[in-house]
Amino acid sequence: MLAIWSTIAAESETDYMHWLTREHIFERVSVPGFRSGRVFKRRNSRPSEYMMLYELDNADVMSSPGYLERLNNPTPWTQRIMPTLEQFRRGGGSIVARGGNPAGHGGHISIARFEDALPDRLAAREGLELVKALAKVDWVVSAQIMSVKNDATAIATQEKSMRRSSEGEFAGLLLVESLDTGSLDRAIAQASESAGIEPDTFDSYDLVFVCHSR
Template sequence: MNESHRGLLAIWSTIAPEAETDYLHWLTREHVFERVSVPGFCSGRVFKRRDSKPSEYLMLYELDHAEVMSSEGYLTRLNAPTPWTQRIMPTLMHFRRGGGTLSHEAGHARGHGSHIAIARFEDDIPAALTGERLDALAQLDWVVAVRVMRVQSDSTSISTREKSMRRSEEGAFAGLIVIEALDRASLDRAVTAASRDVPELDGAFQLHDAVFGSHR
Protein backbone atom coordinates (compact mmCIF):
# COMPACT_ATOMS: atom_id res chain seq x y z
CA MET A 1 0.00 0.00 0.00
CA ASN A 2 1.46 3.38 -1.01
CA GLU A 3 0.10 6.74 0.23
CA SER A 4 2.99 8.88 -0.94
CA HIS A 5 1.27 12.19 -0.15
CA ARG A 6 1.58 11.62 3.60
CA GLY A 7 4.24 13.24 5.73
CA LEU A 8 6.53 12.10 8.52
CA LEU A 9 8.51 14.08 11.10
CA ALA A 10 11.34 12.34 12.99
CA ILE A 11 13.04 13.84 16.06
CA TRP A 12 15.91 12.34 18.08
CA SER A 13 17.34 13.50 21.39
CA THR A 14 19.51 12.13 24.16
CA ILE A 15 18.68 12.88 27.78
CA ALA A 16 20.83 12.75 30.92
CA PRO A 17 19.69 10.26 33.61
CA GLU A 18 18.89 12.98 36.15
CA ALA A 19 16.49 14.67 33.69
CA GLU A 20 14.92 11.53 32.19
CA THR A 21 11.85 11.28 34.45
CA ASP A 22 10.92 14.90 33.87
CA TYR A 23 11.50 14.44 30.13
CA LEU A 24 9.27 11.36 29.90
CA HIS A 25 6.52 12.98 31.96
CA TRP A 26 6.70 16.01 29.66
CA LEU A 27 6.40 13.83 26.57
CA THR A 28 3.60 11.58 27.83
CA ARG A 29 1.59 14.11 29.86
CA GLU A 30 1.82 17.22 27.70
CA HIS A 31 4.02 17.42 24.63
CA VAL A 32 2.81 14.57 22.40
CA PHE A 33 -0.84 15.47 23.08
CA GLU A 34 -0.09 19.11 22.28
CA ARG A 35 1.53 18.19 18.98
CA VAL A 36 -1.18 15.75 17.91
CA SER A 37 -3.79 18.46 18.53
CA VAL A 38 -2.19 20.60 15.78
CA PRO A 39 -4.25 20.40 12.56
CA GLY A 40 -2.58 17.98 10.14
CA PHE A 41 -0.89 15.81 12.79
CA CYS A 42 -2.22 12.23 12.68
CA SER A 43 -0.23 10.56 15.45
CA GLY A 44 2.75 10.91 17.73
CA ARG A 45 4.85 7.97 18.93
CA VAL A 46 7.80 7.78 21.29
CA PHE A 47 10.54 5.13 21.05
CA LYS A 48 13.63 4.39 23.14
CA ARG A 49 16.79 3.26 21.40
CA ARG A 50 17.75 -0.24 22.43
CA ASP A 51 20.54 -0.38 25.06
CA SER A 52 21.31 3.35 24.81
CA LYS A 53 23.22 4.92 27.72
CA PRO A 54 22.42 7.72 28.33
CA SER A 55 18.94 7.13 26.95
CA GLU A 56 18.22 8.18 23.39
CA TYR A 57 14.61 8.75 22.36
CA LEU A 58 12.92 9.05 18.99
CA MET A 59 9.63 10.75 18.26
CA LEU A 60 7.78 9.93 15.05
CA TYR A 61 4.90 12.13 13.98
CA GLU A 62 2.71 11.11 11.05
CA LEU A 63 1.29 14.07 9.13
CA ASP A 64 -1.50 14.51 6.61
CA HIS A 65 1.19 15.95 4.31
CA ALA A 66 4.67 17.42 4.65
CA GLU A 67 3.43 21.02 4.35
CA VAL A 68 1.97 20.71 7.85
CA MET A 69 5.52 21.42 9.12
CA SER A 70 5.30 24.97 7.76
CA SER A 71 1.62 25.49 8.62
CA GLU A 72 0.39 28.38 10.74
CA GLY A 73 -0.93 26.03 13.41
CA TYR A 74 2.39 24.22 13.91
CA LEU A 75 4.58 27.33 13.74
CA THR A 76 2.33 29.03 16.29
CA ARG A 77 3.01 26.17 18.72
CA LEU A 78 6.75 26.24 18.06
CA ASN A 79 6.86 29.95 18.76
CA ALA A 80 4.81 29.78 21.97
CA PRO A 81 6.41 26.96 24.01
CA THR A 82 4.77 26.04 27.31
CA PRO A 83 6.67 26.60 30.57
CA TRP A 84 7.38 22.86 30.74
CA THR A 85 8.73 22.87 27.18
CA GLN A 86 10.93 25.86 28.04
CA ARG A 87 12.41 23.85 30.90
CA ILE A 88 13.03 20.74 28.77
CA MET A 89 14.48 22.25 25.58
CA PRO A 90 17.91 23.23 27.00
CA THR A 91 18.40 19.70 28.44
CA LEU A 92 18.17 17.92 25.07
CA MET A 93 21.46 16.58 23.71
CA HIS A 94 22.44 15.26 20.25
CA PHE A 95 19.25 16.69 18.78
CA ARG A 96 18.24 15.69 15.25
CA ARG A 97 15.09 16.68 13.43
CA GLY A 98 13.89 16.12 9.89
CA GLY A 99 10.58 15.76 8.13
CA GLY A 100 9.22 15.37 4.67
CA THR A 101 7.14 13.24 2.34
CA LEU A 102 6.77 9.49 2.55
CA SER A 103 7.95 8.45 -0.90
CA HIS A 104 7.10 4.78 -0.35
CA GLU A 105 5.03 2.77 2.10
CA ALA A 106 4.95 -1.02 1.98
CA GLY A 107 2.77 -3.28 4.08
CA HIS A 108 0.01 -1.72 6.17
CA ALA A 109 0.33 2.03 5.75
CA ARG A 110 -1.94 2.75 8.74
CA GLY A 111 -0.44 0.03 10.91
CA HIS A 112 2.25 0.36 13.55
CA GLY A 113 4.72 -2.05 15.10
CA SER A 114 6.07 -1.87 18.65
CA HIS A 115 9.68 -2.40 17.51
CA ILE A 116 11.32 -0.36 14.77
CA ALA A 117 14.62 -0.11 12.94
CA ILE A 118 15.47 3.25 11.45
CA ALA A 119 18.38 4.31 9.24
CA ARG A 120 19.20 7.90 8.33
CA PHE A 121 20.86 8.85 5.06
CA GLU A 122 23.13 11.87 5.09
CA ASP A 123 23.03 12.16 1.31
CA ASP A 124 20.50 10.59 -1.04
CA ILE A 125 18.61 7.38 -0.35
CA PRO A 126 20.51 4.40 -1.88
CA ALA A 127 19.41 3.64 -5.43
CA ALA A 128 19.37 -0.07 -4.59
CA LEU A 129 16.53 0.55 -2.11
CA THR A 130 13.89 -0.03 -4.78
CA GLY A 131 10.15 -0.31 -4.32
CA GLU A 132 10.38 -4.00 -5.09
CA ARG A 133 12.89 -4.57 -2.26
CA LEU A 134 10.81 -2.50 0.16
CA ASP A 135 7.69 -4.47 -0.69
CA ALA A 136 9.58 -7.74 -0.16
CA LEU A 137 10.76 -6.58 3.28
CA ALA A 138 7.18 -5.79 4.28
CA GLN A 139 6.15 -9.36 3.39
CA LEU A 140 8.53 -10.93 5.89
CA ASP A 141 6.93 -12.67 8.86
CA TRP A 142 5.83 -10.33 11.66
CA VAL A 143 6.84 -7.18 9.77
CA VAL A 144 4.07 -4.57 9.81
CA ALA A 145 5.28 -1.82 7.50
CA VAL A 146 8.30 -0.33 5.74
CA ARG A 147 8.45 3.40 5.05
CA VAL A 148 10.86 5.70 3.24
CA MET A 149 10.86 9.45 3.84
CA ARG A 150 12.73 12.18 1.98
CA VAL A 151 13.45 15.30 4.01
CA GLN A 152 12.11 18.69 2.92
CA SER A 153 14.81 20.93 4.35
CA ASP A 154 12.95 24.18 3.58
CA SER A 155 10.25 23.21 6.08
CA THR A 156 12.47 21.75 8.80
CA SER A 157 14.97 24.62 8.73
CA ILE A 158 12.46 27.35 9.70
CA SER A 159 13.69 29.35 12.69
CA THR A 160 11.40 29.19 15.74
CA ARG A 161 11.54 30.08 19.42
CA GLU A 162 11.76 26.41 20.41
CA LYS A 163 14.76 25.93 18.14
CA SER A 164 16.54 28.92 19.66
CA MET A 165 16.19 27.39 23.14
CA ARG A 166 18.07 24.19 22.33
CA ARG A 167 21.80 24.09 23.02
CA SER A 168 22.66 21.52 20.34
CA GLU A 169 22.47 22.05 16.59
CA GLU A 170 19.95 20.10 14.56
CA GLY A 171 21.79 17.37 12.68
CA ALA A 172 20.79 17.48 9.02
CA PHE A 173 20.04 14.39 6.93
CA ALA A 174 18.45 13.70 3.55
CA GLY A 175 16.07 10.83 4.26
CA LEU A 176 15.36 7.69 6.20
CA ILE A 177 13.92 4.20 6.11
CA VAL A 178 11.75 2.77 8.91
CA ILE A 179 11.00 -0.92 9.39
CA GLU A 180 8.23 -1.73 11.91
CA ALA A 181 7.79 -5.21 13.39
CA LEU A 182 5.88 -7.10 16.08
CA ASP A 183 8.86 -8.23 18.14
CA ARG A 184 12.62 -7.85 18.41
CA ALA A 185 13.50 -11.11 16.68
CA SER A 186 11.42 -10.38 13.58
CA LEU A 187 12.86 -6.87 13.44
CA ASP A 188 16.39 -8.25 13.61
CA ARG A 189 15.63 -10.66 10.75
CA ALA A 190 14.27 -7.82 8.63
CA VAL A 191 17.37 -5.70 9.30
CA THR A 192 19.60 -8.62 8.31
CA ALA A 193 17.64 -9.10 5.08
CA ALA A 194 17.74 -5.39 4.21
CA SER A 195 21.48 -5.15 4.90
CA ARG A 196 22.16 -8.22 2.76
CA ASP A 197 20.25 -6.81 -0.22
CA VAL A 198 21.46 -3.20 0.11
CA PRO A 199 25.09 -3.04 1.34
CA GLU A 200 24.78 0.66 2.24
CA LEU A 201 22.37 -0.36 5.01
CA ASP A 202 24.85 -2.65 6.75
CA GLY A 203 25.40 -1.16 10.21
CA ALA A 204 23.15 1.83 9.47
CA PHE A 205 20.08 0.81 11.46
CA GLN A 206 19.28 1.92 15.00
CA LEU A 207 16.86 -0.32 16.90
CA HIS A 208 14.08 1.14 19.04
CA ASP A 209 11.22 -0.10 21.22
CA ALA A 210 7.90 1.69 21.64
CA VAL A 211 7.33 3.68 24.83
CA PHE A 212 4.19 5.73 24.16
CA GLY A 213 1.75 6.76 21.45
CA SER A 214 -1.21 9.06 20.84
CA HIS A 215 -3.51 9.42 17.84
CA ARG A 216 -5.83 12.27 16.96
Protein backbone atom coordinates in the same frame (compact mmCIF):
# COMPACT_ATOMS: atom_id res chain seq x y z
CA MET B 1 6.21 11.87 8.74
CA LEU B 2 8.25 13.97 11.13
CA ALA B 3 11.05 12.26 13.08
CA ILE B 4 12.84 13.82 16.05
CA TRP B 5 15.73 12.40 18.08
CA SER B 6 17.39 13.53 21.28
CA THR B 7 19.28 12.13 24.25
CA ILE B 8 18.55 13.01 27.86
CA ALA B 9 20.69 12.68 31.00
CA ALA B 10 19.48 10.26 33.67
CA GLU B 11 18.83 13.01 36.22
CA SER B 12 16.41 14.74 33.81
CA GLU B 13 14.79 11.66 32.28
CA THR B 14 11.73 11.42 34.52
CA ASP B 15 10.84 15.07 33.99
CA TYR B 16 11.41 14.61 30.25
CA MET B 17 9.16 11.55 30.02
CA HIS B 18 6.41 13.23 32.02
CA TRP B 19 6.66 16.24 29.71
CA LEU B 20 6.37 14.04 26.63
CA THR B 21 3.51 11.86 27.85
CA ARG B 22 1.52 14.38 29.88
CA GLU B 23 1.81 17.50 27.74
CA HIS B 24 4.03 17.64 24.66
CA ILE B 25 2.76 14.79 22.45
CA PHE B 26 -0.85 15.76 23.12
CA GLU B 27 -0.05 19.37 22.24
CA ARG B 28 1.61 18.41 18.98
CA VAL B 29 -1.08 15.95 17.90
CA SER B 30 -3.73 18.62 18.45
CA VAL B 31 -2.15 20.72 15.66
CA PRO B 32 -4.21 20.46 12.44
CA GLY B 33 -2.57 17.98 10.08
CA PHE B 34 -0.97 15.83 12.81
CA ARG B 35 -2.51 12.35 12.87
CA SER B 36 -0.51 10.62 15.60
CA GLY B 37 2.59 10.83 17.74
CA ARG B 38 4.68 7.93 18.98
CA VAL B 39 7.63 7.83 21.36
CA PHE B 40 10.34 5.18 21.02
CA LYS B 41 13.40 4.46 23.15
CA ARG B 42 16.61 3.22 21.53
CA ARG B 43 17.56 -0.19 22.80
CA ASN B 44 20.40 -0.24 25.37
CA SER B 45 21.17 3.47 24.91
CA ARG B 46 23.24 5.28 27.54
CA PRO B 47 22.41 8.10 27.99
CA SER B 48 18.86 7.31 26.96
CA GLU B 49 18.00 8.19 23.38
CA TYR B 50 14.39 8.80 22.42
CA MET B 51 12.71 9.26 19.07
CA MET B 52 9.38 10.92 18.40
CA LEU B 53 7.67 9.86 15.20
CA TYR B 54 4.68 11.86 13.99
CA GLU B 55 2.35 10.91 11.15
CA LEU B 56 1.20 13.95 9.16
CA ASP B 57 -1.45 14.59 6.53
CA ASN B 58 1.35 15.82 4.25
CA ALA B 59 4.82 17.37 4.43
CA ASP B 60 3.47 20.93 4.24
CA VAL B 61 2.10 20.57 7.78
CA MET B 62 5.67 21.21 9.03
CA SER B 63 5.50 24.79 7.74
CA SER B 64 1.82 25.34 8.54
CA PRO B 65 0.65 28.31 10.66
CA GLY B 66 -0.68 25.98 13.37
CA TYR B 67 2.61 24.13 13.84
CA LEU B 68 4.78 27.25 13.64
CA GLU B 69 2.55 28.93 16.23
CA ARG B 70 3.33 26.11 18.68
CA LEU B 71 7.06 26.21 17.92
CA ASN B 72 7.20 29.94 18.53
CA ASN B 73 5.13 29.88 21.74
CA PRO B 74 6.62 27.10 23.88
CA THR B 75 4.94 26.26 27.17
CA PRO B 76 6.80 26.85 30.46
CA TRP B 77 7.45 23.10 30.72
CA THR B 78 8.85 23.05 27.18
CA GLN B 79 11.07 26.00 28.02
CA ARG B 80 12.50 24.00 30.92
CA ILE B 81 13.06 20.84 28.86
CA MET B 82 14.57 22.26 25.66
CA PRO B 83 17.99 23.22 27.13
CA THR B 84 18.42 19.70 28.56
CA LEU B 85 18.20 17.94 25.18
CA GLU B 86 21.41 16.75 23.51
CA GLN B 87 22.22 15.27 20.08
CA PHE B 88 18.98 16.73 18.73
CA ARG B 89 17.97 15.76 15.20
CA ARG B 90 14.78 16.69 13.42
CA GLY B 91 13.57 16.03 9.89
CA GLY B 92 10.35 15.33 8.11
CA GLY B 93 9.02 14.86 4.64
CA SER B 94 7.08 12.60 2.34
CA ILE B 95 6.83 8.82 2.23
CA VAL B 96 8.18 7.89 -1.22
CA ALA B 97 7.72 4.11 -0.92
CA ARG B 98 5.70 1.91 1.39
CA GLY B 99 5.30 -1.82 1.95
CA GLY B 100 2.65 -3.30 4.22
CA ASN B 101 -0.50 -1.73 5.62
CA PRO B 102 0.11 1.88 6.78
CA ALA B 103 -2.87 1.69 9.15
CA GLY B 104 -1.03 -0.81 11.38
CA HIS B 105 1.99 -0.26 13.61
CA GLY B 106 4.43 -2.52 15.40
CA GLY B 107 5.88 -2.09 18.86
CA HIS B 108 9.45 -2.30 17.55
CA ILE B 109 11.16 -0.28 14.84
CA SER B 110 14.55 -0.16 13.12
CA ILE B 111 15.63 2.93 11.25
CA ALA B 112 18.47 3.55 8.83
CA ARG B 113 19.18 7.28 8.69
CA PHE B 114 21.00 8.68 5.66
CA GLU B 115 22.82 11.94 6.24
CA ASP B 116 23.57 13.31 2.76
CA ALA B 117 21.20 11.62 0.31
CA LEU B 118 19.05 8.54 0.00
CA PRO B 119 21.04 5.71 -1.64
CA ASP B 120 20.26 5.14 -5.30
CA ARG B 121 18.95 1.68 -4.45
CA LEU B 122 16.19 3.25 -2.35
CA ALA B 123 15.03 5.49 -5.18
CA ALA B 124 12.10 4.88 -7.49
CA ARG B 125 11.26 1.28 -8.42
CA GLU B 126 14.13 -0.37 -6.55
CA GLY B 127 13.09 1.29 -3.30
CA LEU B 128 9.48 0.24 -3.72
CA GLU B 129 10.49 -3.34 -4.43
CA LEU B 130 12.70 -3.38 -1.34
CA VAL B 131 10.05 -2.15 1.13
CA LYS B 132 7.46 -4.52 -0.32
CA ALA B 133 9.88 -7.41 0.15
CA LEU B 134 10.76 -6.35 3.70
CA ALA B 135 7.06 -6.11 4.60
CA LYS B 136 6.69 -9.78 3.63
CA VAL B 137 9.23 -10.91 6.22
CA ASP B 138 7.48 -12.90 8.97
CA TRP B 139 6.25 -10.65 11.82
CA VAL B 140 7.19 -7.43 9.99
CA VAL B 141 4.29 -4.95 9.91
CA SER B 142 5.53 -2.36 7.43
CA ALA B 143 8.54 -0.81 5.74
CA GLN B 144 8.75 2.76 4.48
CA ILE B 145 11.16 5.19 2.87
CA MET B 146 10.94 8.88 3.75
CA SER B 147 12.60 11.74 1.87
CA VAL B 148 13.23 14.84 4.01
CA LYS B 149 11.80 18.22 3.03
CA ASN B 150 14.70 20.40 4.17
CA ASP B 151 13.13 23.82 3.62
CA ALA B 152 10.36 23.02 6.11
CA THR B 153 12.57 21.56 8.85
CA ALA B 154 15.13 24.39 8.58
CA ILE B 155 12.70 27.16 9.59
CA ALA B 156 14.04 29.17 12.55
CA THR B 157 11.72 29.06 15.59
CA GLN B 158 11.71 30.01 19.26
CA GLU B 159 12.00 26.39 20.34
CA LYS B 160 15.04 25.84 18.14
CA SER B 161 16.81 28.85 19.68
CA MET B 162 16.35 27.41 23.18
CA ARG B 163 18.32 24.22 22.57
CA ARG B 164 21.99 24.28 23.53
CA SER B 165 23.13 21.88 20.83
CA SER B 166 22.80 22.50 17.10
CA GLU B 167 20.06 20.67 15.23
CA GLY B 168 21.36 17.76 13.19
CA GLU B 169 20.03 17.20 9.69
CA PHE B 170 19.55 14.16 7.47
CA ALA B 171 18.29 13.41 3.98
CA GLY B 172 16.04 10.40 4.43
CA LEU B 173 15.06 7.31 6.35
CA LEU B 174 14.31 3.64 5.84
CA LEU B 175 11.92 2.48 8.57
CA VAL B 176 10.92 -1.10 9.38
CA GLU B 177 8.23 -1.86 12.01
CA SER B 178 7.69 -5.29 13.50
CA LEU B 179 6.05 -7.37 16.19
CA ASP B 180 9.32 -8.49 17.79
CA THR B 181 13.06 -7.89 17.71
CA GLY B 182 13.96 -11.08 15.84
CA SER B 183 11.89 -10.06 12.83
CA LEU B 184 13.73 -6.73 12.76
CA ASP B 185 17.04 -8.58 12.67
CA ARG B 186 15.84 -10.67 9.72
CA ALA B 187 14.60 -7.59 7.86
CA ILE B 188 17.90 -5.78 8.45
CA ALA B 189 19.80 -8.79 7.10
CA GLN B 190 17.59 -8.84 4.01
CA ALA B 191 18.05 -5.09 3.43
CA SER B 192 21.79 -5.57 3.71
CA GLU B 193 21.83 -8.44 1.24
CA SER B 194 19.46 -6.98 -1.37
CA ALA B 195 20.20 -3.25 -1.14
CA GLY B 196 23.74 -3.14 0.24
CA ILE B 197 22.73 -1.24 3.39
CA GLU B 198 25.22 -2.07 6.14
CA PRO B 199 23.50 -3.57 9.21
CA ASP B 200 25.16 -1.07 11.54
CA THR B 201 23.36 1.72 9.65
CA PHE B 202 20.20 0.64 11.48
CA ASP B 203 19.29 1.55 15.06
CA SER B 204 16.49 -0.32 16.85
CA TYR B 205 13.88 1.18 19.17
CA ASP B 206 10.98 0.00 21.33
CA LEU B 207 7.65 1.79 21.56
CA VAL B 208 6.91 3.44 24.92
CA PHE B 209 3.97 5.76 24.19
CA VAL B 210 1.42 6.55 21.47
CA CYS B 211 -1.25 9.22 21.00
CA HIS B 212 -3.72 9.65 18.13
CA SER B 213 -5.58 12.77 17.09
CA ARG B 214 -9.31 12.72 17.74
